[in-house]
């Protein structure tokens with residue numbers, strides 16, 4: 001994998017205008033944008049660029065059209081500004097786009113033209129643009145008004161910093177083929193982390209290691225590509241289900257958890273698919289690899305504001321009707337911990353229980369996290385956009401684990417052996433230089 005880094009261009013960036021695509025995408029907390037590790041990471045790359053004398057235009061997105069997180073980036077700008085009081089001038093001219101949302105408006109164009117070394121302009125949410133997420137070839141993206149407007153305003157270099165969005169072939173990720181592309185600090189760091197994880201997955205294939213995946217949270221669709229490839233090439237030994245993934249595994253094994261537990265499984269995502277839609281695919285994988293999937297033995301229900309645990313074959317009808325499964329139970333926690341003690345690597349994505357709905361359901365995640373913090377023989381990896389917030393809720397520093405990735409889907413895809421469009425664009429630019 002060969003691409004340019006910012007260091008390669010450090011002597012050429014003085015007074016140059018650089019467009020940097022960061023990924024600060026986050027779930028809002030009570031309607032507000034929290035200060036996240038992704039924002040702190042993006043700031044490091046921005047500071048490096050201004051440190052080399054560049055004028056920096058920052059592009060980011062938040063949410064997807066139709067979601068509550070699909071908001072203006074004014075709050076991001078305020079946070080960057082607050083975190084970076086030494087910046088001589090940081091500008092956020094409100095909406096930076098034209099009335100058709102195809103390119104920049106006059107104010108934004110003029111601001112970029114006049115942007116001086118060390119100054120920073122933060123663009124509005126890139127996904128407000130009509131063609132940011134359109135299905136288009138790389139060459140067509142390079143002709144879009146937004147890209148041309150930036151180049152006409154003097155942007156001479158492009159930096160991809162948002163590794164966590166590099167799996168999307170979007171305009172701001174792959175559309176800047178006309179100028180030199182560089183990897184930002186987040187891309188460099190995450191690729192190193194991914195390479196270490198891949199090394200450990202390869203050791204599992206040869207029987208020299210023992211890799212465990214812990215898959216929790218609500219977005220189970222993210223797991224399939226990696227599960228399929230890792231099960232096929234034997235790079236995973238055990239899969240510990242948590243979150244909605246554990247509920248669907250139990251349903252596949254014939255357990256009736258009750259209607260309230262099925263409600264989140266029936267909820268459709270932005271592609272119109274629910275967790276239950278993956279039942280058949282998952283069932284096939286579980287039947288083919290029964291020794292890999294470790295089944296929960298007990299579950300924790302939320303009933304009348306309390307945490308009540310039941311063995312999976314002893315769930316009373318009343319609990320099924322009145323409550324919902326929000327965590328794994330004590331026996332399962334012990335079982336999972338035993339599996340982890342025998343592992344040399346654990347890759348964990350998504351909380352095991354719904355700790356954010358009710359702190360009583362933090363137990364599964366908290367105990368697994370504690371073990372990973374204590375047992376330094378296990379190379380412990382956590383990934384996901386909201387992982388940073390989960391860790392801070394559990395008073396854990398990223399340094400207490402072996403590697404904390406800021407990426408969810410992008411890391412999964414790279415571990416599944418897929419090329420990421422954003423990284424491919426960096427490589428193409430390197431070859432062309």
Ligand SMILES: Nc1ncnc2c1ncn2[C@@H]1O[C@H](COP(=O)(O)OP(=O)(O)OP(=O)(O)O)[C@@H](O)[C@H]1O
Nearest residue numbers: 217218219243326327350352353354384385386408
């Ligand atoms: N047993 C459960 N039942 C219902 N919801 C659950 C359960 N366990 C976890 N959750 C919910 O899963 C959500 C987090 O899942 P998600 O897939 O978004 O995780 P993530 O790793 O933060 O993902 P990403 O970083 O890709 O956004 C939380 O809102 C939590 O309440």
Ligand SMILES: O=C(O)[C@H](O)COP(=O)(O)O
Nearest residue numbers: 023025164165385408409
């Ligand atoms: O948060 C993320 O995982 C990235 O920003 C990608 O977001 P997306 O899944 O909405 O494309």
